[in-house]
Amino acid sequence: MCGAPEQTAELPPGTDLSKESVLVGKVTDGSSPVGGAYVRLLDSTGEFTAEVVSSASGDYRFFARPGTWTVRALSRSGNGQAEVTVGGPGLFTTEVEVA
Amino acid sequence: MSRQDALVTADWAEQNLDAPNTVFVEVDEDTTAYDGGHIPGAVKLDWKTELQDPVRRDFVDKAGFERLLSSKGISNDDTVVLYGGNNNWFAAYAYWYFKLYGHQAVKLLDGGRKKWELDGRKLDTEVPQRPQTQYTAQEQDTSIRAFRDEVINAIGTKNLVDVRSPDEFSGKLLAPAHLPQEQAQRGGHIPSALNVPWSKAANEDGTFKSDEELRKLYEQEGLDSSRPTIAYCRIGERSSHTWFALHELLGETDVKNYDGSWTEYGSLVGVPVETGPGQRGSGS
Numbered sequence: 018m019c020g021a022p023e024q025t026a027e028l029p030p031g032t033d034l035s036k037e038s039v040l041v042g043k044v045t046d047g048s049s050p051v052g053g054a055y056v057r058l059l060d061s062t063g064e065f066t067a068e069v070v071s072s073a074s075g076d077y078r079f080f081a082r083p084g085t086w087t088v089r090a091l092s093r094s095g096n097g098q099a100e101v102t103v104g105g106p107g108l109f110t111t112e113v114e115v116a
Numbered sequence: 117m118s119r120q121d122a123l124v125t126a127d128w129a130e131q132n133l134d135a136p137n138t139v140f141v142e143v144d145e146d147t148t149a150y151d152g153g154h155i156p157g158a159v160k161l162d163w164k165t166e167l168q169d170p171v172r173r174d175f176v177d178k179a180g181f182e183r184l185l186s187s188k189g190i191s192n193d194d195t196v197v198l199y200g201g202n203n204n205w206f207a208a209y210a211y212w213y214f215k216l217y218g219h220q221a222v223k224l225l226d227g228g229r230k231k232w233e234l235d236g237r238k239l240d241t242e243v244p245q246r247p248q249t250q251y252t253a254q255e256q257d258t259s260i261r262a263f264r265d266e267v268i269n270a271i272g273t274k275n276l277v278d279v280r281s282p283d284e285f286s287g288k289l290l291a292p293a294h295l296p297q298e299q300a301q302r303g304g305h306i307p308s309a310l311n312v313p314w315s316k317a318a319n320e321d322g323t324f325k326s327d328e329e330l331r332k333l334y335e336q337e338g339l340d341s342s343r344p345t346i347a348y349c350r351i352g353e354r355s356s357h358t359w360f361a362l363h364e365l366l367g368e369t370d371v372k373n374y375d376g377s378w379t380e381y382g383s384l385v386g387v388p389v390e391t392g393p394g395q396r397g398s399g400s
Contacts, residue, residue, distance in 0.1 A: 053233065053336060057320070059295070064282070064313070065296040065313065065315035065316075066292075066293050068203065078294070079294050081293050091320065093236055096137070
């Protein structure tokens with residue numbers, strides 16, 4: 018189970034948002050979603066933490082602890098990144114635009 | 117072993133798709149990526165259903181590996197070029213596994229599926245039909261595979277390299293951050309282990325860093341090259357990536373992969389477990 022699970026906007030069964038911090042969002046090119054992008058979660062020092070491939074609808078998802086994260090996307094239409102601060106448990110939505 | 121023997125570039129691969137006695141193999145845990153499009157002519161290998169025993173926690177045995185490769189149409193004298201998703205984790209695992217059963221000519225595609233896709237190279241949905249072969253495997257070469265007792269005895273004496281992320285190493289997470297945290301075993305790491313995340317050996321596009329960068333990395337992280345090394349992660353696939361960097365690219369001679377990894381060690385009764393960032397910080 019180390020392979021990247023299917024990325025959907027829905028959370029997997031059993032996800033407890035009162036305990037877990039979940040980062041979700043879409044990769045877009047400014048107007049349309051970008052599927053098949055490689056989405057990397059980097060910690061506050063820029064170090065790699067995890068990577069998933071965005072779904073056809075551009076969605077990605079990570080489970081992370083509180084802190085400041087960078088979500089970086091690589092795609093054939095370009096790269097882009099966004100910062101997100103996770104203050105505690107809950108759902109954190111961040112769009113990442115590639116160009 | 118050296119970089120030229122073990123690793124091929126995407127350019128080389130593209131020029132050798134139809135080369136004789138060369139078989140491209142995509143390896144993943146989830147083979148739907150292959151089904152949606154793969155390197156033209158590549159066959160698929162399912163890490164879970166084909167390389168693992170369906171009942172016991174172990175690999176398929178020698179006869180099982182022979183049956184598997186025969187059915188895939190792979191011969192003993194074929195050059196096998198492995199690639200996959202997840203930055204080649206499972207392809208590196210398969211590379212190590214092919215070496216374990218004594219396959220001579222096996223190579224890893226640098227950057228795997230990610231670089232191939234980002235480069236915009238051709239993918240194909242046609243599944244090749246390769247005629248059945250009579251593959252003969254060797255007995256397992258356990259000089260590259262570590263088992264739990266050896267790992268416990270290695271505490272404080274051999275290099276133990278934990279290649280998981282710093283949060284998994286310290287015990288804050290039980291699985292990588294893109295997966296649900298459902299495991300029941302204890303969090304932490306094997307005492308005396310260094311934390312050198314596998315990702316430090318790779319570039320953003322999934323290719324391996326240069327030999328010079330890799331040598332500097334492991335030296336800076338405190339790996340003592342005069343001692344044997346055992347690499348581990350959670351289930352042994354990320355540590356295959358590091359085993360590949362140390363043993364195949366840098367040519368370190370005594371390097372083993374502990375495929376039981378944290379899902380075995382973190383569930384053992386009575387063994388020592390350390391939590392926190394370890395002696396050398398969080399792998400930075």
